[in-house]
Amino acid sequence: MNILHDDRLDGELPRIDKAAVLAELQRAVPDLTLLHREEDLRPFECDGLSAYRVLPMLVALPETLEQVATLLKRCRALGVPVVTRGAGTGLSGGALPLEQGVLLVMSRFDRILDIDPDARTARLQPGVRNLAISEAAAPYGLYYAPDPSSQIACSIGGNVAENAGGVHCLKYGLTVHNVIKVEVLTIEGERMTLGSEALDAPGFDLLALFTGSEGMLGVVTEITVKLLPKPETAKVLMASFDDVEKAGRAVGDIIAAGIIPGGLEMMDNLAIRAAEDFIRAGYPVEAEAILLCELDGVEADVDDDCETVRRVLEAAGATGIQQARDEAERAKFWAGRKNAFPAVGRMSPDYYCMDGTIPRRELPRVLKGIADLSEAYGLRVANVFHAGDGNMHPLILFDANREGELEQAEALGGKILELCVEVGGSITGEHGVGREKINQMCAQFSPDEITTFHAVKAAFDPERLLNPGKNIPTLARCAEFGAMHVHANQLPHPDLPRF
Amino acid sequence: MNILHDDRLDGELPRIDKAAVLAELQRAVPDLTLLHREEDLRPFECDGLSAYRVLPMLVALPETLEQVATLLKRCRALGVPVVTRGAGTGLSGGALPLEQGVLLVMSRFDRILDIDPDARTARLQPGVRNLAISEAAAPYGLYYAPDPSSQIACSIGGNVAENAGGVHCLKYGLTVHNVIKVEVLTIEGERMTLGSEALDAPGFDLLALFTGSEGMLGVVTEITVKLLPKPETAKVLMASFDDVEKAGRAVGDIIAAGIIPGGLEMMDNLAIRAAEDFIRAGYPVEAEAILLCELDGVEADVDDDCETVRRVLEAAGATGIQQARDEAERAKFWAGRKNAFPAVGRMSPDYYCMDGTIPRRELPRVLKGIADLSEAYGLRVANVFHAGDGNMHPLILFDANREGELEQAEALGGKILELCVEVGGSITGEHGVGREKINQMCAQFSPDEITTFHAVKAAFDPERLLNPGKNIPTLARCAEFGAMHVHANQLPHPDLPRF
Numbered sequence: 001m002n003i004l005h006d007d008r009l010d011g012e013l014p015r016i017d018k019a020a021v022l023a024e025l026q027r028a029v030p031d032l033t034l035l036h037r038e039e040d041l042r043p044f045e046c047d048g049l050s051a052y053r054v055l056p057m058l059v060a061l062p063e064t065l066e067q068v069a070t071l072l073k074r075c076r077a078l079g080v081p082v083v084t085r086g087a088g089t090g091l092s093g094g095a096l097p098l099e100q101g102v103l104l105v106m107s108r109f110d111r112i113l114d115i116d117p118d119a120r121t122a123r124l125q126p127g128v129r130n131l132a133i134s135e136a137a138a139p140y141g142l143y144y145a146p147d148p149s150s151q152i153a154c155s156i157g158g159n160v161a162e163n164a165g166g167v168h169c170l171k172y173g174l175t176v177h178n179v180i181k182v183e184v185l186t187i188e189g190e191r192m193t194l195g196s197e198a199l200d201a202p203g204f205d206l207l208a209l210f211t212g213s214e215g216m217l218g219v220v221t222e223i224t225v226k227l228l229p230k231p232e233t234a235k236v237l238m239a240s241f242d243d244v245e246k247a248g249r250a251v252g253d254i255i256a257a258g259i260i261p262g263g264l265e266m267m268d269n270l271a272i273r274a275a276e277d278f279i280r281a282g283y284p285v286e287a288e289a290i291l292l293c294e295l296d297g298v299e300a301d302v303d304d305d306c307e308t309v310r311r312v313l314e315a316a317g318a319t320g321i322q323q324a325r326d327e328a329e330r331a332k333f334w335a336g337r338k339n340a341f342p343a344v345g346r347m348s349p350d351y352y353c354m355d356g357t358i359p360r361r362e363l364p365r366v367l368k369g370i371a372d373l374s375e376a377y378g379l380r381v382a383n384v385f386h387a388g389d390g391n392m393h394p395l396i397l398f399d400a401n402r403e404g405e406l407e408q409a410e411a412l413g414g415k416i417l418e419l420c421v422e423v424g425g426s427i428t429g430e431h432g433v434g435r436e437k438i439n440q441m442c443a444q445f446s447p448d449e450i451t452t453f454h455a456v457k458a459a460f461d462p463e464r465l466l467n468p469g470k471n472i473p474t475l476a477r478c479a480e481f482g483a484m485h486v487h488a489n490q491l492p493h494p495d496l497p498r499f
Numbered sequence: 500m501n502i503l504h505d506d507r508l509d510g511e512l513p514r515i516d517k518a519a520v521l522a523e524l525q526r527a528v529p530d531l532t533l534l535h536r537e538e539d540l541r542p543f544e545c546d547g548l549s550a551y552r553v554l555p556m557l558v559a560l561p562e563t564l565e566q567v568a569t570l571l572k573r574c575r576a577l578g579v580p581v582v583t584r585g586a587g588t589g590l591s592g593g594a595l596p597l598e599q600g601v602l603l604v605m606s607r608f609d610r611i612l613d614i615d616p617d618a619r620t621a622r623l624q625p626g627v628r629n630l631a632i633s634e635a636a637a638p639y640g641l642y643y644a645p646d647p648s649s650q651i652a653c654s655i656g657g658n659v660a661e662n663a664g665g666v667h668c669l670k671y672g673l674t675v676h677n678v679i680k681v682e683v684l685t686i687e688g689e690r691m692t693l694g695s696e697a698l699d700a701p702g703f704d705l706l707a708l709f710t711g712s713e714g715m716l717g718v719v720t721e722i723t724v725k726l727l728p729k730p731e732t733a734k735v736l737m738a739s740f741d742d743v744e745k746a747g748r749a750v751g752d753i754i755a756a757g758i759i760p761g762g763l764e765m766m767d768n769l770a771i772r773a774a775e776d777f778i779r780a781g782y783p784v785e786a787e788a789i790l791l792c793e794l795d796g797v798e799a800d801v802d803d804d805c806e807t808v809r810r811v812l813e814a815a816g817a818t819g820i821q822q823a824r825d826e827a828e829r830a831k832f833w834a835g836r837k838n839a840f841p842a843v844g845r846m847s848p849d850y851y852c853m854d855g856t857i858p859r860r861e862l863p864r865v866l867k868g869i870a871d872l873s874e875a876y877g878l879r880v881a882n883v884f885h886a887g888d889g890n891m892h893p894l895i896l897f898d899a900n901r902e903g904e905l906e907q908a909e910a911l912g913g914k915i916l917e918l919c920v921e922v923g924g925s926i927t928g929e930h931g932v933g934r935e936k937i938n939q940m941c942a943q944f945s946p947d948e949i950t951t952f953h954a955v956k957a958a959f960d961p962e963r964l965l966n967p968g969k970n971i972p973t974l975a976r977c978a979e980f981g982a983m984h985v986h987a988n989q990l991p992h993p994d995l996p997r998f
Contacts, residue, residue: 118755119860141757163699174699176707177676190947198856198924199888200662200673200711202932202943203952203971208675208707212699229757256617258640258728300799357697361618389698425697433701444701448689452958453702459954472702 016100018057021080025058025102028074032067035059044103047085048150049093049436056083056097063108065185065221072219073189075102081465082187084215086126086158089150091353092434094162094214094470101468104219106157112136113222120227121180121197126157126220130164133225142227145172148430149338157220163212165430167263167337170388171296172228174430176211183222184210187461197224209456214432215467217460231296234262235306236330239318240287244268244371244383247289248363250316251387254293255360257312259305262296264388268367270347271340271384271395278343281336282329284320291318291387292337294330340384341395348380348397352409355437356420357429358390369419370394377412379405391429392420418443433471441471442478446485450475515599517556520579524557524601527573531566534558543602546584547649548592548935555582555596562607564684564720571718572688574601580964581686583714585625585657588649590852591933593661593713593969600967603718605656611635612721619726620679620696625656625719629663632724641726644671647929648837656719662711664929666762666836669887670795671727673929675710682721683709686960696723708955713931714966716959730795733761734805735829738817739786743767743870743882746788747862749815750886753792754859756811758804761795763887767866769846770839770883770894777842780835781828783819790817790886791836793829839883840894847879847896851908854936855919856928857889868918869893876911878904890928891919917942932970940970941977945984949974 022036035041036058046053057080062068075082081101088095097103109125112132116122117140122133130151133144147166148154154164159175160182172178181195195207210217241247247266254264267275268289276283283290291313295305306323313321324330336343345351358366367383370392374381385393394416398409417427417440427433427440441450453472457464473481521535534540535557545552556579561567574581580600587594596602608624611631615621616639621632629650632643646665647653653663659681662674671677680694694706709716740746746765753763766774767788775782782789790812794804805822812820823829835842844850857865866882869891873880884892893915897908916926916939926932926939940949952971956963972980 116860118751119858120754163704165698169698176704186947186951192945192948192951196856196923196925197858198919199664199668199885199890199928200856201925202927202936202940203948204712204716204955205662205675205704205707205710206951206955208704209955211704213703217703252617255619298800298803301797304797357695357699359618359696361615386698391698420697424695426695426700428701429698437701441701446691448685449691449702452685452691452705455958456703456705456708456955459951459958 016057016080021078022058024078025071025074029067029070032071033061035061044085044088044097044105047088047090047093047095049091049096049434052093052096052435054097054099056103057100059103059105061105061108068104068219068221069185069189071102071104072185072187076187076463076465079463079465081468083467084161084219086155086161087129087153089154090158090162090432090434091355092428092432092436094432094434095158096435096470098468106219107155109157109221115140117142119197121224122227123222123224124156126155126160126223128156130154130156130159137227141230143230144178144225145228146175146178149341156223156225160211160220160223161213161215162432163430165386165391167265167386169386169391169430170264171260171262176208178226179207179211179223180226181224182207182210182220184218184220186218187466192218212432214434214471216457216471217466231262232298233302234294234296234330235302236292236294236324236333237306237309237313238322238324238333239291239293239313240284240320241289241291241317242287242319244289244367245364246317247291248367248387250291250313250318251363252360253312253316254309255388257308259295259309261293261309261388263292263294264386265292265337266290266383266385266387267337267340268383270380270382271344274343274347274382275336275340278346279336279339281332283336287319292333337384344382344384344395344397349399349401352396352398352413354392354394354396354413354416355428355431356392356417356425358392358420358423358425360390362423362425363387363390366392366419366423370416373412373415373419377408379409379412386429389429390425414440435470438470438473438477439481441473442481443485447475447478450478515556515579520577521557523577524570524573528566528569531570532560534560543584543587543596543604546587546589546592546594548590548595548933551592551595551934553596553598555602556599558602558604560604560607567603567718567720568684568688570601570603571684571686575686575962575964578962578964580967582966583660583718585654585660586628586652588653589657589661589933590854590930591927591935593931593933594657595934595969597967605718606654608720614639616641618696620723621726622721622723623655625659625722626654629653629655629658636726640729642729643677643724644727645674645677648840655722655724659710659719659722660712660714661931662929664885664890666764666885668885668890668929669763670759670761675707677725678706678710678722679725680723681706681709681719683717683719685717686965691717711931713933713970715956715970716965730761731797732801733793733795733829734801735791735793735823735832736805736808736812737821737823737832738790738792738812739783739819740788740790740816741786741818743788743866744863745816746790747866747886749790749812749817750862751859752811752815753808754887756807758794758808760792760887762791762793763885764791764836765789765882765884765886766836766839767882769879769881770843773842773846773881774835774839777845778835778838780831782835786818791832836883843881843883843894843896848898848900851895851897851912853891853893853895853912853915854927854930855891855916855924857891857919857922857924859889861922861924862886862889865891865918865922869915872911872914872918876907878908878911885928888928889924913939934969937969937972937976938980940972941980942984946974946977949977
């Protein structure tokens with residue numbers, strides 16, 4: 001895959017003189033590590049969405065906030081765009097560099113500044129790895145809940161930028177629900193504190209606004225997160241179904257029974273076979289779908305909930321239900337799920353991972369719709385996803401070396417996302433928009449809504465120097481892309497004004 | 500109390516010709532109920548902060564969204580400010596009218612549009628009363644968690660505008676954590692959808708930005724909230740202490756023990772006596788402080804948690820612990836707390852209610868600080884508050900008819916809020932800034948932060964016509980007020996740039 005068909009920026013940026021910028025930044029921030037030779041820049045040409053590659057003009061690796069502040073001020077004065085990057089594990093190209101921009105890599109800010117077991121908070125530099133937070137909190141019986149698949153590598157700063165999720169979001173929320181305060185630097189190099197350690201902060205909720213803003217509003221330099229007590233126990237049930245839609249309906253039934261599982265994941269036959277072939281997780285390869293339902297909390301409750309869920313699954317038509325007998329089996333069940341993406345990757349030269357979310361009740365309908373689209377486009381689609389919160393991850397299998405298949409895969413992906421929007425969902429749940437889904441934003445939002453996003457962006461960064469060309473499309477791009485705002489099929493307002 | 504000392508608007512608005520505006524609005528929206536005679540306007544001259552009174556120029560009582568949209572468009576064209584009002588129960592003067600503005604009263608939008616028991620959501624018009632949501636959800640075993648004291652009267656639209664809280668916020672979050680989608684009209688009369696029924700919405704988190712924005716960004720016309728399953732049981736413990744600071748420490752101990760109570764409230768001796776005298780709740784009138792700790796969930800857990808909390812309270816030095824024997828006694832314990840404000844009101848001609856929040860660990864220190872300030876200013880202060888989430892409600896008792904006492908009360912209140920900010924807290928937890936605390940915003944935020952708020956405001960309402968003079972002070976006001984940004988006493992950054 002390449003981005004030749006999509007390598008233009010939204011809006012025009014003046015041509016930038018790399019040598020002059022390098023000289024000026026070296027003068028202004030003499031102790032800053034600045035990479036500028038092609039061989040040094042090469043490792044930074046993409047993030048986790050490796051299909052998109054751009055060689056950055058320069059890479060900055062600051063170690064102090066003063067360096068970051070001065071760098072931002074100078075870039076602003078010079079009119080040079082800045083893309084901030086954490087660990088580079090993002091899946092939507094949010095940290096894709098710019099040929100004419102500086103890539104600001106925050107990985108050296110990797111200190112855990114404080115763990116407060118009484119307040120149950122951790123104060124962190126942005127480069128701290130997600131899993132390192134839970135490791136540092138473990139001696140106090142605490143952990144950090146959001147757990148993206150990349151948690152061993154991804155950084156908390158990137159998690160804030162993308163509002164990252166994970167298996168446990170259904171019960172414990174996304175990043176935005178687990179961050180209480182951030183320190184940021186604006187493009188003017190000014191420091192702001194958003195949120196507070198207290199219940200609430202007055203004024204507008206800029207903390208939530210920053211979370212998920214994909215580096216377009218400022219640079220996060222410190223993060224305070226909530227820690228949660230580790231559940232006493234966790235047990236997992238695996239249910240098999242002979243029909244994908246039945247499994248989809250069972251998801252809603254579990255929630256309707258008053259249970260909020262710690263994780264509620266679904267895989268279809270293609271994903272089951274791929275995972276089993278790769279990991280030997282003990283999955284039933286004949287099943288059309290499985291649900292993995294993890295229940296966590298105090299022992300007695302978890303046992304009660306397991307019984308309830310078992311009854312619901314039986315009533316929903318499960319053909320088999322297996323409870324992991326011990327921690328080893330529980331780990332194996334999850335290993336299959338957590339390695340499902342690479343497992344599917346082994347089945348096909350290329351795959352394209354979508355991240356649409358839908359209201360839970362629409363699962364059966366959308367699964368059916370995806371199957372129909374898969375047939376119509378002649379491309380296989382494996383489904384493996386966070387069913388409990390309606391966050392789907394259809395994996396479209398294709399071979400980029402076969403004439404036209406890439407375009408077919410992209411077209412099929414676009415159709416799937418439009419289907420998600422149609423039923424009242426959205427084009428991304430936890431991966432962000434980045435560069436990848438910028439065209440689909442035109443389907444998600446009306447021109448008025450997109451205009452408002454730009455106005456909010458301008459409140460922080462009027463020259464649009466922070467991560468331009470990501471997240472929010474220009475209206476010109478939407479017109480060029482030919483995208484139409486797709487209205488969700490909500491009940492019509494009886495007294496809605498017709499504009 | 501009066502607002503003669505504080506009745507100016509921030510920024511200048513041109514003089515507006517009432518008769519001309521009335522005529523033009525009557526022409527543009529002929530079927531709109533528009534009040535304009537003094538006797539009709541009088542009932543709208545204040546909200547729940549009755550000390551501040553301003554007669555609005557006009558009051559609009561629309562019944563259709565088309566009327567609201569047209570009204571907003573016309574007001575914008577005429578340069579007439581608009582203050583949106585829900586039920587008018589707010590405690591910070593957020594819906595205080597403007598002499599030169601239209602008061603847009605949303606109370607006629609009072610329909611519950613949909614309850615979806617499977618998705619556990621309710622779709623509401625903004626004028627629906629808070630308690631009516633739980634009443635409508637009750638047949639499904641569901642309820643709406645945020646429960647401001649005014650829940651019998653306040654409306655969900657006002658709750659969104661003020662990000663309202665309540666006794667259950669500690670466990671179930673503020674309004675922002677319980678709203679998933681809103682429909683809004685901009686000052687241009689354009690409709691926008693913020694948030695979604697799915698897990699997450701891409702783009703900037705404008706839903707969180709709107710929640711708590713006090714009517715400064717747009718008019719909320721429809722709200723979708725989360726509903727929660729009603730806990731199987733709830734039990735309440737009342738603990739007495741011979742020392743306020745000990746009670747404050749016990750609050751942190753309970754949370755540190757891994758318990759998140761459904762409610763964790765504290766009252767000091769003055770509040771206890773007032774409530775007991777008024778309600779006969781069965782409170783120990785000799786105690787220096789009581790804690791009310793409610794535990795909710797499934798029966799077995801709640802019993803376990805009651806035992807744990809009892810042990811923690813004993814270790815923290817409680818002089819007595821009483822568990823409500825039945826629902827009637829539980830209701831009585833809560834009735835004392837819920838009526839504490841009017842109870843204190845009976846003890847004094849006037850009282851002034853603060854709403855500062857602090858990190859929980861600072862409770863003992865801040866309680867001591869309030870006692871010292873109370874003595875220094877010679878005014879009694881009753882404390883009754885949401886201790887679990889550090890949301891304090893000091894009630895300053897005074898007599899406005901005594902020369903200088905109002906000013907003393909206001910000065911004492913300001914000092915208490917500054918103390919809250921100093922320890923890393925904020926000037927408001929759940930009441931909002933409104934008109935009341937606009938000067939204290941200058942202590943909470945730096946000039947850069949306030950400038951950013953204005954920039955965000957301008958992204959939605961460049962002419963500053965929506966609720967001007969509330970929530971966000973001008974820098975000119977801060978200079979005039981002489982307020983200094985108070986830095987929280989956080990650990991200094993080792994590598995912080997010095998600007």
